Amino acid sequence: MPELPEVELVVRELKKDVPGQTIQSVDISDVVTESKARGREAIIKGRAVDDFIESMRGRTISALERKSKYIYFTLDDGEQLLVNHLGMTGAWFVVDSVESITEEKYRKHAHAIFHLEDGRQLIYSDIRRFGELRLLQEESDYPPLLKLAPEPFDERAEQYFIEQAASDRWKEKPIKTVIMDGTVVSGCGNIYATEALFRRRIHPNRTTSRISEAEQRALFREIVTILQESIDRGGSTISDYQRGNGETGEMQHFHQMYKKKTCPVCLRPTRSMSINNRTSTYCPSCQK
Ligand SMILES: [Zn+2]
Known part of the structure; x- marks a missing residue:
C-alpha cells in the first residue's frame, strides 16, 4: 500500500x-x-x-x-x-x-x-x-x-502529534495504532511505522501513555526522517505496490524490520502480532 x-x-x-x-x-x-x-x-x-x-x-x-x-x-x-x-x-x-x-x-x-x-x-x-x-x-x-493531521514536515505537526497522543481517544491505545492513524500522523502506514518503532526500540503494542513525551517526540522525528529518506530513495517498491511507470524505488533495501525474519541488531528471530488488523513485525529483545 x-x-x-x-x-x-x-x-x-x-x-x-x-x-x-x-x-x-x-x-x-x-x-x-x-x-x-x-x-x-x-x-x-x-x-x-x-x-x-x-x-x-x-x-x-x-x-x-x-x-x-x-x-x-x-x-x-x-x-x-x-x-x-x-x-x-x-x-x-x-x-x-x-x-x-x-x-x-x-x-x-x-x-x-x-x-x-x-x-x-x-x-x-x-x-x-x-x-x-x-x-x-x-x-x-x-x-x-x-x-487529516498536518503534513509531517510542517512545524506544527510534532506538537499536534504530542497533543493527540495524550488525548483520551488515543492515550490507552497501542503506539502503533496511534502513529498509523491519519488524524494523528499524516501518511505513515505499516512499513514506516514498523521501521520507526524499531529504530526507536519501542514495542509496537506499548500503550501510548507509557511512553514519555521525550520518547514520543523522538519517535515522531524518526517518522519524519524515514519519510524523507524514502522520498529521497524513490520510495519502497514491494509486491503489494509498484510505481506505475515501471521505475523501482530503493527504500525497500533499507527496511530493517518490515517483514524481516531476523533482527539486524541482535540477530534473534523477529516476531509478528496483529495490531489493528495489520501485521506488526518487531524484535522482542530490542523493542520494549
Ligand atoms: Zn533485536
Missing part, C-alpha cells in the same frame, strides 16, 4: 505533464460502471458514473498537490477538486494510449481514462479497486479530509 513517500513521488511525476491540461472527455471502465450499477461504490465515489464523466469534461487541471496520502487535482482554478486515494494498488499514467502502459496488469485494470487536449491520456489503473476518485466542490464536501 502506498504511503506518503510513494504518493509524493506519484505527484512529482504527474506535475511534469498534467497541470494546465484540459480534459476533453472521460472513459470509465465497464467493470466500474457495472459495479456502480449494482450499487457498489467502485472507485468513483459519491456520484454516478455519467455525472462524473459529464462534470469532468472541459475542466482544466490547474494544479496538483499531495495532502497526506491523497492526491488533489485542482480544477479550473479551484472551482472544483478531484481527490484521489491510491488505495492498495492505484497507479497513474500519462501515455498516448492504454497500449503504451508497459505492465499488463495495469493495462488490464485501467478504470478511468481522461483524454487530454494534447492528445495524450491521463489514466488511472487500479488492480484491486480499493482506490478512490472523488469529485468535490470543495474539501469540506468530504469531511474526513478536514480531519
Whole structure:
C-alpha cells in the first residue's frame, strides 16, 4: 500500500505533464460502471458514473498537490477538486494510449481514462479497486479530509502529534495504532511505522501513555526522517505496490524490520502480532 513517500513521488511525476491540461472527455471502465450499477461504490465515489464523466469534461487541471496520502487535482482554478486515494494498488499514467502502459496488469485494470487536449491520456489503473476518485466542490464536501493531521514536515505537526497522543481517544491505545492513524500522523502506514518503532526500540503494542513525551517526540522525528529518506530513495517498491511507470524505488533495501525474519541488531528471530488488523513485525529483545 502506498504511503506518503510513494504518493509524493506519484505527484512529482504527474506535475511534469498534467497541470494546465484540459480534459476533453472521460472513459470509465465497464467493470466500474457495472459495479456502480449494482450499487457498489467502485472507485468513483459519491456520484454516478455519467455525472462524473459529464462534470469532468472541459475542466482544466490547474494544479496538483499531495495532502497526506491523497492526491488533489485542482480544477479550473479551484472551482472544483478531484481527490484521489491510491488505495492498495492505484497507479497513474500519462501515455498516448492504454497500449503504451508497459505492465499488463495495469493495462488490464485501467478504470478511468481522461483524454487530454494534447492528445495524450491521463489514466488511472487500479488492480484491486480499493482506490478512490472523488469529485468535490470543495474539501469540506468530504469531511474526513478536514480531519487529516498536518503534513509531517510542517512545524506544527510534532506538537499536534504530542497533543493527540495524550488525548483520551488515543492515550490507552497501542503506539502503533496511534502513529498509523491519519488524524494523528499524516501518511505513515505499516512499513514506516514498523521501521520507526524499531529504530526507536519501542514495542509496537506499548500503550501510548507509557511512553514519555521525550520518547514520543523522538519517535515522531524518526517518522519524519524515514519519510524523507524514502522520498529521497524513490520510495519502497514491494509486491503489494509498484510505481506505475515501471521505475523501482530503493527504500525497500533499507527496511530493517518490515517483514524481516531476523533482527539486524541482535540477530534473534523477529516476531509478528496483529495490531489493528495489520501485521506488526518487531524484535522482542530490542523493542520494549
Ligand atoms: Zn533485536
